[in-house]
Amino acid sequence: MTQLKPILSHLDAIPSTPGKCKLDKTSPYHSTFHRLRLHSALLPRRTLWSFIFLFLILLFLFLSPPSATSSASNASVNGGKRRSLHTAAVVGPSLGPNWENRAWASARPASKSGLSVLVTGAVGFVGAHVSLALKKRGDGIVGLDNFNSYYETGLKKARNSLLEKSGIFVVEGDINDAALLRKLFETVKFTHVMHLAAQAGVRYAMKNPMSYIHSNVDGFVNLLEICKAANPQPAVVWASSSSVYGLNSKVPFSEKDRTDQPASLYAATKKAGEEIAHTYNHIYGLSLTGLRFFTVYGPWGRPDMAYYFFTKDILRGKEIKIYEGVDHGTVARDFTYIDDVVKGCLAALDTAKKSTGSGGKKRGAAQFRIYNLGNTTPVPIGRLVSILEKLLRVKAKKKVIQMPRNGDVPFTHANISLAHKELGYKPTTDLEAGLKKFVKWYVGYYGSKKKSAW
Numbered sequence: 365m366t367q368l369k370p371i372l373s374h375l376d377a378i379p380s381t382p383g384k385c386k387l388d389k390t391s392p393y394h395s396t397f398h399r400l401r402l403h404s405a406l407l408p409r410r411t412l413w414s415f416i417f418l419f420l421i422l423l424f425l426f427l428s429p430p431s432a433t434s435s436a437s438n439a440s441v442n443g444g445k446r447r448s449l450h451t452a453a454v455v456g457p458s459l460g461p462n463w464e465n466r467a468w469a470s471a472r473p474a475s476k477s478g479l480s481v482l483v484t485g486a487v488g489f490v491g492a493h494v495s496l497a498l499k500k501r502g503d504g505i506v507g508l509d510n511f512n513s514y515y516e517t518g519l520k521k522a523r524n525s526l527l528e529k530s531g532i533f534v535v536e537g538d539i540n541d542a543a544l545l546r547k548l549f550e551t552v553k554f555t556h557v558m559h560l561a562a563q564a565g566v567r568y569a570m571k572n573p574m575s576y577i578h579s580n581v582d583g584f585v586n587l588l589e590i591c592k593a594a595n596p597q598p599a600v601v602w603a604s605s606s607s608v609y610g611l612n613s614k615v616p617f618s619e620k621d622r623t624d625q626p627a628s629l630y631a632a633t634k635k636a637g638e639e640i641a642h643t644y645n646h647i648y649g650l651s652l653t654g655l656r657f658f659t660v661y662g663p664w665g666r667p668d669m670a671y672y673f674f675t676k677d678i679l680r681g682k683e684i685k686i687y688e689g690v691d692h693g694t695v696a697r698d699f700t701y702i703d704d705v706v707k708g709c710l711a712a713l714d715t716a717k718k719s720t721g722s723g724g725k726k727r728g729a730a731q732f733r734i735y736n737l738g739n740t741t742p743v744p745i746g747r748l749v750s751i752l753e754k755l756l757r758v759k760a761k762k763k764v765i766q767m768p769r770n771g772d773v774p775f776t777h778a779n780i781s782l783a784h785k786e787l788g789y790k791p792t793t794d795l796e797a798g799l800k801k802f803v804k805w806y807v808g809y810y811g812s813k814k815k816s817a818w
């Protein structure tokens with residue numbers, strides 16, 4: 365296929381003021397252009413340039429390859445078992461003729477008092493665990509996930525298999541797809557939304573900043589727009605982040621502490637989410653609860669997180685970089701085990717008050733809450749590594765480096781007294797016990813799959 369770039373750059377090289385370009389005599393366009401100039405004496409100047417302009421347009425169109433969108437590769441591929449619902453066309457056909465019934469059946473709780481929850485990011489790490497926990501206690505769930513390739517999609521498909529085996533219907537779709545969300549809310553009267561879909565990762569924001577705006581701002585606003593217009597409006601619980609505390613030096617972090625110094629774009633989009641949530645609470649009466657997760661880890665975790673790729677690299681004998689703070693200060697995190705976080709999520713859903721509005725009209729003040737879900741025990745990264753060495757029975761190849769200016773903060777430490785008081789949140793798993801469960805899963809999953817980890 366003709367490379368556009370040389371032609372485009374060549375056409376670009378012809379200056380906009382005609383008559384001054386020095387075409388390369390060997391250029392295939394030189395003779396044509398030369399012939400056109402020969403006729404210039406015979407025609408009025410205005411007519412001539414109209415001809416030349418028309419000629420150049422026709423030349424460009426003639427040389428342009430057929431549009432990529434006409435290629436078969438553009439067809440949306442709904443491979444595998446996943447029901448992918450691309451609503452660019454019409455909602456639903458790719459889910460099969462009775463997708464509404466399947467969504468409705470999946471969302472129906474086992475008892476009248478049960479919840480009917482839309483879990484966004486349902487095949488993500490926290491999303492999958494929360495969905496399974498809700499299903500296990502008899503709530504109805506419909507999952508929504510775009511199965512993006514931020515990390516290995518094989519892991520997402522494997523989590524999806526767990527959900528399918530539990531009878532949870534997962535729609536492959538995007539929170540930015542308003543038509544899809546509207547169709548879901550027309551089909552199911554969700555009592556709650558557990559919003560976990562997001563672009564996660566502190567450091568990746570320096571590589572792909574727009575992904576954070578797309579998912580964490582545009583996507584969140586799109587979801588809230590559908591929720592506020594729904595009748596009845598659901599109560600919304602969503603994932604904020606400990607990263608909103610940014611460069612805060614007062615420890616432990618409390619919900620009332622300043623959060624106006626985000627250290628990464630990721631943190632800034634999560635902070636923006638908290639402000640946006642407040643406007644939808646204030647204007648439309650949406651019940652909203654934000655959960656500030658503190659470095660959540662555990663089985664089926666995220667390969668982009670340090671505990672996960674440290675495990676992979678230690679097993680492969682690859683060097684790992686341990687960050688240290690200014691003046692060789694330790695870098696620490698309040699690592700929080702997934703099962704404790706799931707209990708916090710379910711408690712937030714169970715204590716969420718109803719939204720007061722419907723169809724976009726507010727009828728009274730609505731509940732607005734923010735909680736820290738942490739472990740109240742910051743652990744230095746060096747200690748994380750030594751626990752992994754012990755569990756894996758492999759000596760890590762370590763290199764200690766100054767924490768790069770990549771959006772990371774030196775430490776996190778959660779004050780969980782508010783979540784304890786209002787949600788009954790009480791984490792019980794320390795890092796060594798939690799990592800033991802993670803390592804057991806990791807060796808089982810990759811050992812059985814013979815897969816190269818992320």
Ligand SMILES: O=C(O)[C@H]1O[C@H](OP(=O)(O)OP(=O)(O)OC[C@H]2O[C@@H](n3ccc(=O)[nH]c3=O)[C@H](O)[C@@H]2O)[C@H](O)[C@@H](O)[C@@H]1O
Nearest residue numbers: 564565605606607657658659669670671685686687745772
């Ligand atoms: O608490 C949170 O809200 C956040 O927790 C994690 O972010 P982070 O704490 O940075 O987790 P990791 O990326 O796993 O890093 C853990 C620790 O290891 C350090 N690290 C990371 C990478 C590395 O090569 N070496 C290293 O020492 C980091 O500075 C950090 O202190 C998640 O990645 C975020 O999505 C989440 O929002």
